[in-house]
Amino acid sequence: MLPSDNIMSRLFLGLDSSTQSLSGIVIDLDTRRVVYEASLNFDQTFPQYKTHNGALRHSDPLTVHSSPLLWVEALDALFAKMKSAGVPLGELLAMSGSGQQHGSVYLNRRGLAALENLNPHRSLKENLAGGFARETAPIWMDTSTSAECAEIRRALGGVKATAQATGSDTFERFTGPQIRKFYKHEPNRYAQTAAIALVSSFMASVSAGKLAPIDHGDGAGMNLMDIRKRAWHPGALRATAPDLRKKLPALAEPWHVIGKVSPYFVKKYGVNPAALALVWSGDNPCSLVGLGLLEAGTLAISLGTSYTCFGLMKRCRTDDRGEGHVFGAPTGDYMTLICFKNGSLARERIRDMYSLDWDGFNRLLETSKPGNHGALMLPWFETEIVPRVNRPGLRRIQLDDHDVAANCRGIVEAQMMAIRLHSDWMQVTPRKILATGGGSVNPPVLQIMADVMNCPVARIEIAKSATLGAVLRAAHGYLKHAGQPAKWPAIVAGFTDPVPGSEMIPNPKAVGVYNKLIRHYAKAEQTALATTR
Numbered sequence: 001m002l003p004s005d006n007i008m009s010r011l012f013l014g015l016d017s018s019t020q021s022l023s024g025i026v027i028d029l030d031t032r033r034v035v036y037e038a039s040l041n042f043d044q045t046f047p048q049y050k051t052h053n054g055a056l057r058h059s060d061p062l063t064v065h066s067s068p069l070l071w072v073e074a075l076d077a078l079f080a081k082m083k084s085a086g087v088p089l090g091e092l093l094a095m096s097g098s099g100q101q102h103g104s105v106y107l108n109r110r111g112l113a114a115l116e117n118l119n120p121h122r123s124l125k126e127n128l129a130g131g132f133a134r135e136t137a138p139i140w141m142d143t144s145t146s147a148e149c150a151e152i153r154r155a156l157g158g159v160k161a162t163a164q165a166t167g168s169d170t171f172e173r174f175t176g177p178q179i180r181k182f183y184k185h186e187p188n189r190y191a192q193t194a195a196i197a198l199v200s201s202f203m204a205s206v207s208a209g210k211l212a213p214i215d216h217g218d219g220a221g222m223n224l225m226d227i228r229k230r231a232w233h234p235g236a237l238r239a240t241a242p243d244l245r246k247k248l249p250a251l252a253e254p255w256h257v258i259g260k261v262s263p264y265f266v267k268k269y270g271v272n273p274a275a276l277a278l279v280w281s282g283d284n285p286c287s288l289v290g291l292g293l294l295e296a297g298t299l300a301i302s303l304g305t306s307y308t309c310f311g312l313m314k315r316c317r318t319d320d321r322g323e324g325h326v327f328g329a330p331t332g333d334y335m336t337l338i339c340f341k342n343g344s345l346a347r348e349r350i351r352d353m354y355s356l357d358w359d360g361f362n363r364l365l366e367t368s369k370p371g372n373h374g375a376l377m378l379p380w381f382e383t384e385i386v387p388r389v390n391r392p393g394l395r396r397i398q399l400d401d402h403d404v405a406a407n408c409r410g411i412v413e414a415q416m417m418a419i420r421l422h423s424d425w426m427q428v429t430p431r432k433i434l435a436t437g438g439g440s441v442n443p444p445v446l447q448i449m450a451d452v453m454n455c456p457v458a459r460i461e462i463a464k465s466a467t468l469g470a471v472l473r474a475a476h477g478y479l480k481h482a483g484q485p486a487k488w489p490a491i492v493a494g495f496t497d498p499v500p501g502s503e504m505i506p507n508p509k510a511v512g513v514y515n516k517l518i519r520h521y522a523k524a525e526q527t528a529l530a531t532t533r
């Protein structure tokens with residue numbers, strides 16, 4: 001199965017340090033084959049860290065951290081697993097990775113020195129222990145920085161100005177507000193911090209054995225990077241914390257080669273000493289290429305725990321309302337992303353409320369009428385990111401709570417109309433939508449998506465789009481570095497095909513219904529927001 005005897009094979013490794021696991025994938029670019037794939041779940045494989053879904057419990061529920069030592073222990077374990085599975089690591093040409101976005105790692109001087117002298121006779125954890133000015137790393141699920149968000153936003157001139165400057169309004173999970181909170185609450189530890197890395201750039205630093213730059217994709221998730229100049233934004237740095245510039249690594253293109261893979265991996269696991277270590281990026285930018293989204297006009301809608309809608313954008317356009325984000329794309333373009341917190345779990349709440357299973361829920365979608373006779377739902381079971389809702393609650397507008405079918409339809413229509421309504425700032429008329437994530441296996445949900453968005457929808461079955469995107473970035477960076485043709489469509493070809501026969505075509509009659517209903521939905525949102533904020 002492993003192609004060590006295939007002289008034509010060009011092998012690349014991609015890793016994904018996500019919230020709950022570390023995953024790896026090795027591809028052969030010539031045969032377009034995935035030759036190895038593995039994933040280590042943090043809670044199950046490393047119970048000693050006592051993580052819950054990859055996060056450490058904290059007495060304050062808004063504070064959510066994880067452990068950089070856990071991530072490097074997982075890196076050792078994954079390389080050991082690949083070695084014992086016979087993966088021809090000696091033939092790897094390059095590696096890159098993807099990281100959960102926004103999370104930050106605070107290295108002290110000792111940590112920086114340790115990176116450059118990783119001793120293969122010890123574990124990564126032993127090498128790096130004592131190398132952190134802050135033992136734990138705040139991650140994207142942390143929402144404890146509202147005060148700091150307000151302070152930075154004010155200093156940058158409000159929502160619109162902040163979004164125009166950094167690509168997003170300030171958000172609690174973004175790195176700048178997190179750094180500011182650390183500086184305010186633990187000034188001594190902040191002063192001991194020699195370098196601040198993102199999850200992605202920290203893992204890249206370990207892979208290369210030196211402090212890695214932050215790529216433009218993940219750098220845009222910090223509220224610290226000038227989104228148009230792709231350089232640190234002096235005003236944002238000033239608004240965040242003193243001496244911050246000195247603690248941040250350089251910014252780099254997503255295909256930047258940091259150097260050769262650290263000798264640690266060569267000596268310990270037999271990795272090719274000539275293999276290139278590329279910068280890593282955020283999981284969303286990686287997913288963009290992992291799903292083959294290379295042109296403006298194709299959107300991905302991921303129906304996961306939360307729903308995300310993202311796509312490539314050629315020219316930088318920011319959201320004046322401050323709901324959407326702009327990140328750098330691995331292609332050198334931009335990407336947009338909107339994140340809705342009340343996704344699949346909210347849909348599940350309605351299913352459970354009426355004691356249905358998914359088949360029953362889907363049947364009711366098929367037998368009820370598009371537009372629900374004007375009945376609407378605002379399914380904000382949890383606080384919502386888009387639109388910002390601080391006081392959660394399910395709302396029904398002309399919707400009878402005894403009408404089971406209307407409630408099932410109500411939540412799906414509401415979620416799809418929210419996506420359409422809040423993605424209008426992108427000013428992209430979608431020509432094709434790729435649906436992904438757990439919820440995308442339900443055809444009636446995809447039909448409503450097609451009708452509301454007035455666009456064909458196809459399902460794409462790539463469970464690990466971020467890991468795949470990471471390895472495709474490794475191949476792209478390698479080819480570019482070698483001066484060989486590195487066109488993205490050729491690189492992704494054969495890896496990112498939609499599921500045959502999964503396409504849903506919009507029904508013109510239903511489209512007409514939703515074109516009208518969306519105005520009522522927008523009004524209902526406005527009215528509700530006036531009282532729920």
Ligand code: XUL
Binds near residue numbers: 221
């Ligand atoms: C995006 C975000 C999440 C994380 C998840 O802004 O916060 O999608 O990247 O890993």
